[in-house]
Amino acid sequence: MTAPPISGRADADRPQPPHPSRSRVVRDALGVGVAVGLSGFAFGVTSAGAGLTVLQSCLLSLLVFTGASQFALVSALGSGGSPFAAAAGAFFLGARNAFYGLRLSQLLRLPAGLRPLAAQWVIDETSAVALAQRDRSRARLGFTVTGASLYALWNLTTLGGALGASALGDPAAWGLDAAGPAVFLALLAPMVKGRTERSVAALAVLLALAALPLLPAGVPVLVAALAAPLVLAATRRGRDGRGGRAGQAGTASGEAGR
Structure with missing residues (x-):
């Protein structure tokens, strides 16, 4: 009887898919940068509708990004x-970028002098493109092209949206005050895939609606953030309960077989 091949050696013997060309990495990164960067226009309109000046809107995109x-x-x-x-x-939503930074610092290993500058570009899109690459060189390329194109276009369209909203007058009269929530939901919708994510989203909506008439504006969003730990705690408790019942059933069947 022939012994089965060691899995690691078998994997090494299999033909590996070729690395994507650098031009393809650039093309994909530019596609992400342009597609997402155009959303800056909606932010500029929303920011002007919230009462911020053109300068304040542009500074938010330049510094927060x-x-x-x-x-x-x-x-x-x-x-x-x-x-x-x-x-x-805003802080709680942006805190996830710190975890992206921990992963990207190990992958990119940029020189110390570039790290403070690169930290400004650590967001969902740049992390996704960089982590999709199979080697450090292409990861750096994808991160840089995505970050540069997205940062430039996001800031340009923010300026255009803020100037356009100012020229139109009162954004509420045109219904532009709804642009922010609409775009925000469009950004979040693709992330709600699994059962746990749907449960968190549903509970967050219920918590926000319940808190809306009781708490000042802006606070219901913070209350809705409690949905994630509540759902995770309930999920963990349910798994522990099922594991305990399965263990008891196994013990009972063993006793019955003696």
Whole structure:
């Protein structure tokens, strides 16, 4: 009887797919940068509708540069929320970028002098493109092209949206005050895939709606953030319960077989 091949050796013997060409990495990165960068126009319109000046809108895109946090901030301000509550909601949404940074620092291994600059581009899109590559060189290329194109276009379209909204007058009269929530939902919808994600989203909506008439504007968003730990705790408890019942059933069947 022939012994089965060692899995690691078998994997090594299999033909590996070729590395994507550098031109393909650039093309994919530009596609992501352009597609997402155009959303800056909606942010500029929303920011102007919330009462921010063109300069303030542009500074947010230049210095914050994370779409979900920016939309959350101006939406809370536009609905009358306090600056503290608006900033807290934006902070919690942007905190995920710190975890991206931990992973990318090991993958990219950029020189120390470039790391503070690269940190500004650590967002969902640049992380996704970089992590999809199979070697460090292409990961760096994908990260750089995505970050540069997205940063440039996002800031240009923010300026265009803010100027356009200012020229139109009162954004609420044109229904542009709804642009922020609509785009925010469009950004989140593709992420709601599994059962756990759907449960978190549903509970977050219920918590926000329940808190809306009771708490100041901007605070219901923070309350909705409790949905994630509540659902995860319930899921873990359910798994532990099923594991305990399975163990008891196994013990009972063993006793019955003696």
